[in-house]
Amino acid sequence: xxxxIESSIGLGKAFPAGEKGAGKAAPIEDFxxxxxxxxxxxxxxxxxxxxxxxxxxxxxxxxLHEVMIAVEKSAISFQFLTQVRNKALEAYQEIMRMPx
Amino acid sequence: MDFxxxxxxxxxxxxxxxxxxxxxxxxxxxxxxxKTAEGxxxxxxxxxxxxxxxxxxxxxxxxxxxxxxxGVAVVQITEDQNPPRLQYDPSHPDANAEGYVAYPNVNVxxxxxxxxxxxxxxxxxxxxxxxxxxxxxxxxxxxx
Numbered sequence: 001x002x003x004x005i006e007s008s009i010g011l012g013k014a015f016p017a018g019e020k021g022a023g024k025a026a027p028i029e030d031f032x033x034x035x036x037x038x039x040x041x042x043x044x045x046x047x048x049x050x051x052x053x054x055x056x057x058x059x060x061x062x063x064l065h066e067v068m069i070a071v072e073k074s075a076i077s078f079q080f081l082t083q084v085r086n087k088a089l090e091a092y093q094e095i096m097r098m099p100x
Numbered sequence: 101m102d103f104x105x106x107x108x109x110x111x112x113x114x115x116x117x118x119x120x121x122x123x124x125x126x127x128x129x130x131x132x133x134x135k136t137a138e139g140x141x142x143x144x145x146x147x148x149x150x151x152x153x154x155x156x157x158x159x160x161x162x163x164x165x166x167x168x169x170x171g172v173a174v175v176q177i178t179e180d181q182n183p184p185r186l187q188y189d190p191s192h193p194d195a196n197a198e199g200y201v202a203y204p205n206v207n208v209x210x211x212x213x214x215x216x217x218x219x220x221x222x223x224x225x226x227x228x229x230x231x232x233x234x235x236x237x238x239x240x241x242x243x244x
Contacts, residue, residue, distance in 0.1 A: 016218055029171040042243070063114065063118055064117055065111055065115070065118075065226075065229075066115075068109050069108075069110075069111050069229065072107070072229075072233055073104055073107065076103075076236050076237065076240075078235065079237065079240055080240055083240050083244070087243055092154045
């Protein structure tokens with residue numbers, strides 16, 4: 001399940017198998033890049049949930065349950081993004097705490 | 101297979117049960133309709149369910165073609181071919197030459213039982229969706 005969530009929100013691209021250690025600058029821009037991509041994907045999920053609610057009101061949606069499931073999917077992916085952000089923040093703080 | 105696929109499978113089942121519920125409502129509403137657009141009394145409608153694959157990612161579908169989770173789809177809406185219920189009433193505008201009126205072959209008690217079954221099936225699928233959602237949220241607690 002994590003594999004599919006990772007691939008569906010682009011997390012896998014940030015940590016390619018066999019990191020090549022391109023230097024200290026590369027991990028930092030990878031973080032911001034993959035965080036940006038994740039936020040984009042979560043935003044897409046939220047927007048499709050909004051669109052599904054709109055379709056329900058205008059009568060195009062296939063059913064109330066489709067709308068509810070779209071909303072739940074966007075909520076789950078948003079919580080996943082929150083957890084990843086927490087972990088990234090923790091890692092960053094750990095690194096900043098290292099004595100130079 | 102991930103939790104979103106499980107939710108899609110349950111969603112397809114909810115669509116199918118909702119279709120069945122619509123047909124049951126239509127049967128109950130037309131239990132006494134002696135005339136339809138095609139002529140003749142209303143015929144009881146029923147839905148035929150069949151296992152249909154839920155759209156998955158292409159790679160996953162290739163790998164697990166035999167074990168892919170299958171949703172359900174309504175493939176056909178059949179009309180019950182049982183003979184209509186005849187009732188003697190020569191004064192009815194739809195009476196035939198012998199004075200019999202053909203009423204639909206809808207058994208109201210049977211339809212009520214089918215309605216309860218459709219409701220319970222729908223609720224079972226909602227519970228399955230909630231279980232998949234709670235499993236996904238629990239998984240996120242690994243990192244807490």
